[in-house]
Amino acid sequence: MPDIFAKILIRRAREEDLTGLVFLLEVLFSIEKDFTFNTDKQKRGLRLLLQKSGATVLVAERQGRIIGMCTAQLLVSTAEGGTSALVEDVVVLPAWQTQGIGKKLMEAIAEWSTLQGATRIQLLADCNNTRALGFYNQIGYNPTDLICLRKGQNMKRGGTW
Template identity: 35%
Template sequence: MILRSNLQICKATSVDIPILVTLLKALFSIEKDFFFDEKKHKDGLNLLINSRNSQVIIVKFENEIIGMITIQKIISTVMGTKVGLIEDFIIKDDYRDLGVGTYLFEYIKDYAEKNSLTRLQLVCDEDNITAKEFYTNKKFKQSNLNAWYYTL
């Protein structure tokens, strides 16, 4: 049984990147819009870890990284404030449905409040029913907006 006292949440460092890339590989296997590209993901994680406007947060159980979430501070004209863009939220399969994701999400909410972020937003694959249920249970509201991408 996993108790919150058995979990450790901390900022990721560059040393953690190889393990985080394996988590991203699992995440991107679920999402139809994205393809695994180890070099790009390593580069992206390095940028996030070294940016003052973002955080890569990991959760550990017995010193094993079992999940991660990234958050970036962006400015919203709708809110007139900084908001948080959540990406790359994943918990290893063996640790799902044990409260780990909820614990990590509570950490991100606390981080957002301490950093005066007024909204958390994310995109979610339409076919990822588990994630959609999780976000609904956490009081996220589905937007009428759809994500669109233009690659340069």
């Protein structure tokens, strides 16, 4: 494993990485019931993250090939009285899982978050993805009593927003 790690680069994503990033999101969305993969939407969302101050997209790269990714955005938390980081889109290609790459990505996200002044990192995970939940628990993330609720534009009821 140390030999493999020497060849893994964790870096900030670039525009030219979009094809590889979109492929990783397709892998991720194939196991998440709440999302439907759409190349154009995912590419648009990734571009927005790449351009947004207060956000980052990190990739794990080996020999020029993207094998994993993780995204984070800064939010203001009234509970923290400051900034927190919201982590999403953590995915490593199946052939590279269980080799510590996800952990390295999450360590890099934690470092970025700290440098941005975030005092807490929170993340969303599919409640049925037991492998991911076990991974997050193993690296020190704890479940909360909160649940995620959402309302999309196509679900508007009364009034406008």
